[in-house]
Amino acid sequence: MQALAFIDLETSGSTPTQDRITEVGIITLDAGRLQSWSSLVNPQTSIPPFIENLTGITNEMVADAPLFEDLIPEILDRLMGRIFVAHNARFDYGFIKQSLKRAGIDFRATTLCTVKLSRKLFPEERKHNLDSLVQRHGLVAQTRHRALADADLIAQFWLKLTDSFAPEVLERVVTELTARPSLPTHLGIDLLDELPEKPGVYLFYGENDLPLYVGKSKNIRERVLSHFSADVRSARELSLSQQIRRVDWIETGGEVGALLREAALVKQLQPTLNRQLRLNRGVCSLVLGGAHEDPQAVVRSAQELDPGRQDTLYGLFESGAEAQRTLRSIAEAEGLCLRLLGLERGRSEGPCFAHQLKRCRGACVGDESREMHHLRLTLALSRLKIRSWPFEGPATLKEGDEVLVVDRWVYLGSARSEGEVMDLLESGRPQFDKDSYRILSKVVGRMTPLTGSLDWPLGPLRGAVESL
Numbered sequence: 001m002q003a004l005a006f007i008d009l010e011t012s013g014s015t016p017t018q019d020r021i022t023e024v025g026i027i028t029l030d031a032g033r034l035q036s037w038s039s040l041v042n043p044q045t046s047i048p049p050f051i052e053n054l055t056g057i058t059n060e061m062v063a064d065a066p067l068f069e070d071l072i073p074e075i076l077d078r079l080m081g082r083i084f085v086a087h088n089a090r091f092d093y094g095f096i097k098q099s100l101k102r103a104g105i106d107f108r109a110t111t112l113c114t115v116k117l118s119r120k121l122f123p124e125e126r127k128h129n130l131d132s133l134v135q136r137h138g139l140v141a142q143t144r145h146r147a148l149a150d151a152d153l154i155a156q157f158w159l160k161l162t163d164s165f166a167p168e169v170l171e172r173v174v175t176e177l178t179a180r181p182s183l184p185t186h187l188g189i190d191l192l193d194e195l196p197e198k199p200g201v202y203l204f205y206g207e208n209d210l211p212l213y214v215g216k217s218k219n220i221r222e223r224v225l226s227h228f229s230a231d232v233r234s235a236r237e238l239s240l241s242q243q244i245r246r247v248d249w250i251e252t253g254g255e256v257g258a259l260l261r262e263a264a265l266v267k268q269l270q271p272t273l274n275r276q277l278r279l280n281r282g283v284c285s286l287v288l289g290g291a292h293e294d295p296q297a298v299v300r301s302a303q304e305l306d307p308g309r310q311d312t313l314y315g316l317f318e319s320g321a322e323a324q325r326t327l328r329s330i331a332e333a334e335g336l337c338l339r340l341l342g343l344e345r346g347r348s349e350g351p352c353f354a355h356q357l358k359r360c361r362g363a364c365v366g367d368e369s370r371e372m373h374h375l376r377l378t379l380a381l382s383r384l385k386i387r388s389w390p391f392e393g394p395a396t397l398k399e400g401d402e403v404l405v406v407d408r409w410v411y412l413g414s415a416r417s418e419g420e421v422m423d424l425l426e427s428g429r430p431q432f433d434k435d436s437y438r439i440l441s442k443v444v445g446r447m448t449p450l451t452g453s454l455d456w457p458l459g460p461l462r463g464a465v466e467s468l
Contacts, residue, residue, distance in 0.1 A: 001171055002110075004029040005082040006158065008150035009092050010055045012047050016098040020045050021068055022057050025147030026078045027155045034155065037078060038148035040065035055145045068099050076100075079109060083178065087130050087154055089113035090197055097193060108193070110178045114154055120173050121161065133157050181225045184241040191247060195221035199400075200251040201261045203269075206243040211269040213240060216258040220249050240273065252414065253400030256443055260404065260411045263435040283434050284323050285386065286314040288378065296342045297381065299323045307432050308389030308408030315384035316434040326384075334380045337363045337373060387441055394425060395447040406447065409437045421450070 006027040013019030020043030027036045040057065042065045052058050075096070086092040089111045100107040118128040125136065130153060134141050139156045142149045161170060183191060200220050204213040204227075217223030224247060227237055252258045266274045285305055286297040289312070299320040307313060317323040328343050330336070337360045338344035339352040354360035363373035387409075394407040405412040405424045410432055412424040 001167075001174065003031075003082040004085050004112075004158070005079050006085045006151045006155040007079070007092055007096070008086060008147045008154065009095050010057055010145065010147050011095055012043050012045055012051060014091075016094040019043075019095075021095055021099055022047060022051075022055070022062055023147040024071070024075065025149070025151040026075070027148075027151050028078050028082060029155065029158070030082075036148060036152070037074065038151075039071055039074075041068050041071065042066065043068075056143075057146075069103050072100065072103060072105070076105075076107075079107075082109075083174075084109040084111045085114060085154060085158070086111070087114045087133075087150070089115075093193070108189075110180075112174060112178055114157060116177055117161075117173065118157075120177065121165065130154075181229060183228060184244050186245045187247065192225075195224055195247075196249065196251055197221045198251045199254050199258050200249055201258055201265060202247060202249040203265070204240065204244050204271075204273075205246040205248065206272075207245055209246070211271040212243055213271050213273040214262055214265045214269060216255075216262040218255055218258075220251070224249075236273075253398075253402035253404075255399075256397060256439065257399050257402065257404055257414055259439045260436055263433065263439065264411070267433075283432060284317045284320050286317075286323055286327060286381065286384070288312045288314060288381065296340070297327055297377065298342075305432070306408070307386055307437065310386075311388050313386040314381040316386070316437065330380045331377075332359065334376055335359060335361045336377055336380070337361075339364055340370075340373065341377075386437075387444070390444060391447070391449040394450045396421070396450060397443060397447045405450075406440055408432075409440055411436045411440065425450075 006029070008025050009021050010023040011019050011021055021041045022043050023038065023040050025036075025038035027034055040062050042062050044067065047057065047059050047062070079096070084093055084096075090113070093109070093111050097107050114133075115128050118125070118133060122128075122136075125132070130150065131144070133139060134153060137157060137160045139153050139160070141153055144150065180189075180192060183189065197219050199216075199218045201214060201216050202220050202224050203211065204215075206212045215223060228241055250261060252261060284299050284301055285307070287300045287305070287310070288297045297314065299317075301320075305313060315323060315326060317326065324343065327341060328338065331338055331341055331343065332354075337352055338354050340363055344352055344354070350365065351362070352360055352364045355362055355364055361368045361373075363370060389408045394405060394412070396403040396405055402414045402416050403421070404414050405421055407425075407429060410430055412427070412429070415421045415424060
């Protein structure tokens with residue numbers, strides 16, 4: 001098998017394009033011989049207190065450390081020609097690749113993620129973070145969250161595997177995990193390294209930047225690559241692979257944010273291959289009056305409504321005709337009077353046509369009271385009722401490191417600071433959207449109201465805790 005380089009990094013944050021490396025540790029394995037090397041790195045930026053507490057690496061410790069540029073020859077000497085092995089390899093590989101890119105070096109390596117390796121070899125186990133591997137396999141941890149110590153744990157794990165599995169089994173699994181997926185002809189190979197394994201939306205563009213498709217996923221990289229692996233089985237995916245010229249994406253804090261972004265982008269861009277969310281037709285609803293005021297359920301357009309504030313709205317329809325068809329179907333099933341509902345033209349007095357056919361219980365001729373007729377109509381429509389907005393004003397939903405800002409079922413946008421929340425609240429309220437309502441109504445129980453003093457639900461912003 002190819003020589004291996006077990007690597008771990010400590011960083012000032014979790015984003016390779018913004019944050020910097022503070023420590024690097026590498027252990028190489030060549031023909032059974034292990035060699036270790038590590039160094040602190042001056043990140044030329046401040047290390048947040050949260051990261052200092054997590055790693056024990058302080059700003060004072062790195063003040064006189066070499067810059068990353070000064071360590072490049074040493075790092076490349078240990079990485080070149082070897083498989084890049086790390087726990088959550090995309091994190092470490094992303095930081096190394098981005099740091100070398102800033103120095104003008106296009107670095108590429110075959111990567112092996114020991115999280116995925118553990119899942120593959122031990123599918124019966126639920127946890128595969130580094131602490132779990134230490135406990136499960138009896139690894140000896142000198143400390144945690146220091147680069148060389150964690151790289152050593154990864155090397156120990158590998159050596160445990162070589163004692164537990166036949167060489168051909170390990171080689172087959174490693175080959176499977178390190179295989180590079182094929183990409184459509186017009187996409188650059190760098191895309192494989194850039195696609196994030198995070199929730200969000202992805203966008204496919206064709207020639208002249210024509211929007212082809214917008215999708216969502218809990219794991220953008222996995223979902224995007226699945227399109228290209230399926231093109232040999234699906235005519236639709238094959239057509240997409242042939243047309244695609246560019247891939248873009250937007251990361252979100254979680255799945256709800258991805259769903260809302262997808263719904264908005266499909267309506268905004270009108271991609272040729274999206275069908276479900278593409279058309280942004282006008283929204284209509286049925287407004288139900290009181291039994292004595294107006295026994296009818298009247299169709300009203302979104303411009304005439306205030307969804308979330310009105311308690312008598314039923315259904316979200318793409319047209320008045322669809323709303324009336326639904327109302328007629330309910331009336332016929334429940335024996336309601338079509339004439340009282342305004343759905344039957346003709347005589348204003350006497351039995352309606354449905355009553356003559358014994359399909360109306362007689363509210364039109366006094367056999368049933370208007371109050372009972374209205375009550376039965378209300379109960380029949382109850383499954384279509386639009387929920388009232390349960391807050392006095394806007395609310396937020398926390399997902400990851402962002403909050404979604406919502407007002408009366410309208411998604412205003414996402415924010416990562418109090419200032420961004422204020423910008424969203426002051427930028428105006430978009431039009432009510434039925435797809436957003438359906439998404440948000442399922443998660444309203446997780447929302448937190450924004451008070452007049454603007455309670456910030458995230459607390460202090462800080463980098464993500466390393467959970468692996």
